[in-house]
């Protein structure tokens with residue numbers, strides 16, 4: 001049997017899918033074929049929000065599954081809405097990459113090295129708020145486009161850009177990184193650095209079982225807790241919300257923050273749950289991770305998170 005993997009055609013998506021293809025071949029011994037799915041988001045010159053937000057990428061890949069054009073698809077988990085999609089299942093979350101954000105500045109400068117008023121590029125409301133919080137003097141410039149396009153702006157018209165370390169790692173562009181932000185002062189997008197491998201939710205097929213060989217339980221626990229925060233807040237992927245979970249021995253630690261868009265206000269909470277051990281892929285630990293995220297989100301709401309910033313809506 002040949003396993004056909006659907007992917008977007010961006011350099012990042014192809015790099016991610018290449019890793020999944022190699023891992024799948026190694027784990028199953030099956031042949032693997034990569035099917036590039038062109039989405040409206042890749043070809044249209046309209047802005048993403050005009051054509052339906054980041055959902056256009058996800059929907060085009062799901063349509064390819066429904067049409068039978070491929071057997072599985074690879075998403076960046078942070079771009080995947082938290083609402084469960086009927087008829088589809090996330091059959092694996094492989095070992096996650098570094099979830100941190102990275103600074104890429106010209107002349108090897110760190111954030112502290114940047115002069116007053118330096119121009120720094122990002123289009124993410126969360127990153128804008130986090131930057132304004134620690135360096136209110138900087139001029140934040142709204143930028144779009146793929147990772148290479150953004151990196152080219154450094155030395156062109158910007159002093160620096162902020163990007164996910166994971167994307168830079170997967171593209172072999174760690175050379176551009178001049179600083180990394182600590183998760184406890186700079187929690188990133190829920191699920192950042194993780195991949196979701198999705199297929200049809202079909203009991204008759206053995207595909208989900210093959211894909212499940214790539215699942216990495218600790219990555220799934222972390223991502224599940226982080227995404228539960230976003231879901232409970234009813235927040236979209238462009239909300240100024242950061243969440244970061246990690247394992248401290250057998251405790252799952254979760255921190256989350258909600259920011260006002262101008263960065264002047266922040267509500268930050270931390271919580272932990274015990275008993276996350278072994279390579280248990282069982283339901284109970286996933287439910288416990290989800291419950292940890294839900295209760296932390298409730299603490300944020302209790303503290304006034306919904307008044308700080310618009311949480312819902314697409315990009």
Ligand SMILES: NCc1[nH]cc(CCC(=O)O)c1CC(=O)O
Pocket residue numbers: 076077078079147162163164165166167191192193194195
């Ligand atoms: N929203 C775009 C996007 N989706 C996934 C990544 C990077 C890889 C990842 O987080 O897994 C990026 C680029 C970025 O935020 O710098």
